[in-house]
Amino acid sequence: MNAIKNWVTRGGYASFVILALILLVAFPLLMDIFRLNLVGKYLTYGFVAIGLVMLWGYGGVLSLGQGVFFGLGGYAMAMFLKLEASDPESTAIQSTPGIPDFMDWNQLTELPMWWLPFKSLPLTLIAVIAVPTLLAFIISYAMFKRRVGGVYFAIITQAVALILTVLIIGQQGFTGGVNGMTDLKTLMGWDIRDDSSKYILYFVNVGLLLDAILLCRWIQLSKLGTLLLAMRDKEDRVRFSGYDVSMFKVFAFCLAAALSAVGGAMFTLQVGFMSPSFVGIVPSIEMVIFAAIGGRMSLVGAVYGTLLVNFGKTYFSESFPDLWLFLMSALFIGVVMGFPNGLAGLYESHIKPRLMRRKPDAPEAAPAASTELHSSVATSPTAPADIGLSGKVSSQSA
Amino acid sequence: MSNTDFVLAVEDLTVSFDGFKAIDNLNLYVDRGELRVVIGPNGAGKTTLLDLICGKTRASAGSIKFKNEEMTKLPEHMIVRAGIGRKFQTPSIYENLSVFKNLEVSFPRGRGVFGALAFKCDDEVRNKVMEVAEMIGLSDRLELESGLLSHGQKQWLEIGMLLMQDPELLMLDEPIAGMSARERELTADLLLRICKNRSVIVIEHDMAFVSRIAHKVTVMHQGKILAEGSMEKVQADPKVIDVYLGH
Numbered sequence: 165m166n167a168i169k170n171w172v173t174r175g176g177y178a179s180f181v182i183l184a185l186i187l188l189v190a191f192p193l194l195m196d197i198f199r200l201n202l203v204g205k206y207l208t209y210g211f212v213a214i215g216l217v218m219l220w221g222y223g224g225v226l227s228l229g230q231g232v233f234f235g236l237g238g239y240a241m242a243m244f245l246k247l248e249a250s251d252p253e254s255t256a257i258q259s260t261p262g263i264p265d266f267m268d269w270n271q272l273t274e275l276p277m278w279w280l281p282f283k284s285l286p287l288t289l290i291a292v293i294a295v296p297t298l299l300a301f302i303i304s305y306a307m308f309k310r311r312v313g314g315v316y317f318a319i320i321t322q323a324v325a326l327i328l329t330v331l332i333i334g335q336q337g338f339t340g341g342v343n344g345m346t347d348l349k350t351l352m353g354w355d356i357r358d359d360s361s362k363y364i365l366y367f368v369n370v371g372l373l374l375d376a377i378l379l380c381r382w383i384q385l386s387k388l389g390t391l392l393l394a395m396r397d398k399e400d401r402v403r404f405s406g407y408d409v410s411m412f413k414v415f416a417f418c419l420a421a422a423l424s425a426v427g428g429a430m431f432t433l434q435v436g437f438m439s440p441s442f443v444g445i446v447p448s449i450e451m452v453i454f455a456a457i458g459g460r461m462s463l464v465g466a467v468y469g470t471l472l473v474n475f476g477k478t479y480f481s482e483s484f485p486d487l488w489l490f491l492m493s494a495l496f497i498g499v500v501m502g503f504p505n506g507l508a509g510l511y512e513s514h515i516k517p518r519l520m521r522r523k524p525d526a527p528e529a530a531p532a533a534s535t536e537l538h539s540s541v542a543t544s545p546t547a548p549a550d551i552g553l554s555g556k557v558s559s560q561s562a
Numbered sequence: 563m564s565n566t567d568f569v570l571a572v573e574d575l576t577v578s579f580d581g582f583k584a585i586d587n588l589n590l591y592v593d594r595g596e597l598r599v600v601i602g603p604n605g606a607g608k609t610t611l612l613d614l615i616c617g618k619t620r621a622s623a624g625s626i627k628f629k630n631e632e633m634t635k636l637p638e639h640m641i642v643r644a645g646i647g648r649k650f651q652t653p654s655i656y657e658n659l660s661v662f663k664n665l666e667v668s669f670p671r672g673r674g675v676f677g678a679l680a681f682k683c684d685d686e687v688r689n690k691v692m693e694v695a696e697m698i699g700l701s702d703r704l705e706l707e708s709g710l711l712s713h714g715q716k717q718w719l720e721i722g723m724l725l726m727q728d729p730e731l732l733m734l735d736e737p738i739a740g741m742s743a744r745e746r747e748l749t750a751d752l753l754l755r756i757c758k759n760r761s762v763i764v765i766e767h768d769m770a771f772v773s774r775i776a777h778k779v780t781v782m783h784q785g786k787i788l789a790e791g792s793m794e795k796v797q798a799d800p801k802v803i804d805v806y807l808g809h
Contacts, residue, residue: 387681
């Protein structure tokens, strides 16, 4: 018991535990399945947001094309489900039974070769991760090896998002076009549309998300995390310390892509369809806003940011459909200008000091507990409040 | 190019920026264990020379051989791994990390992506950090956030970060700029200690400092070498007096 308590307080995992309790206990108890399913959908964007924390907050690389990877993961999953839903019996009325309906409408008479791997669930699950990661690797390797960065890189990711959208819409016979892939019913014979499976999918989703946070946290605490931060601030110094800076950025980009893809696959499973409207420029930028509002240095904060913006989006777009876009952009501008470290930064600079003041012995206890040489920076009273690096990250992101 | 016993052999090196030759057919040889100081007026090409050696700028022509290995085509991180360390003019440290972390990150292990993931700060790393911290006089500051160090201490820290990698050739660009007299003293001692088992190239303006540390002085002017030799010799050289020391 004490060991767990130590782990929670010392490693700065308290906020992680709180998030886990909210997602695993509070939400399922307080919400009906319709709302819970909606939360599950929002949380799939959480994967993208924590990927952006690693890529943008830590790596200093802004990508405005995360929808690409979210979409590819989602489409890979949707292709498997679509094939399962298109068995010869249920598609008997088509001119070619046994192929997805949209192919039939587009005069395709047999399944394209590249659809064949998606008949197998293991191959599909591999493709969910591998295809987006491979694309991310190709894009980022080509860019970062040539030292393309900053705004130029962001623009290129936007271009990729646009290209993929155009491609999906244009190749209607292979992709389902602008409607996307709809009428997804079962996963290996298991109906994903009824309430009990929605509960199960919600918990699977939350479980994966929490695992993803722990994985990213582990990376942040490793030397790789330190190097990402170091690169963001003094790229040349890292390069001239013998590190191949471009490969570290490639890694961060691939990691963010893989996480987004998992989110995309979970989206398909929980929402029951996938369409190009989750791939393009607008959703990609929205995903950046989630991370920015939550706090781009904080994994847990990014999840809260995602939930908050999406709740807001649902509420406001139900109540004031015309105003929503303005409100969202105002929120984004406000965050960037008012509190650049997002909700997590707000908590760090305003709420936490007050909590600390109420418990006057807490700050003194902290340095004594941290025997690690380098973690004591976290409690250094002279450290500027807004930097949030080294030891301090542990408190901020946690 | 011929093989030599020199740790660094720069031959016929030229770099031109839009036709302007910042380095013009330059030859430079540095011995093992030598502390070489490069001086010259502003725009002489001193910093460009270091940029070329460490790969930050690419040569238009000529060769740079480090221990008889050609360096001109290698990417920067491979040049570093071959054993060339470079300190920049303004202190270039990770201000938000502690002094300890700054040194730890510079330890030459776990340099690949997955190596960095698996990297553990074991006793070997810790001992090396302690040893280097002792040498640069920051043993009692290990836990301080390095942005809070004084300017001089930041310069030392960056030198320490290079020493973590045990480079055989260390290049320092104006290491005492902005330092107090006392700090200059300490830096001179540090440099003399460092060059015991490696070669060092220093760019410097301060003549008192130069004569204190230099084994040999190279005077550059307009991308070329104007004179080379002991401090007394170059100070007596009429060409040098004309372009540089006389002013």
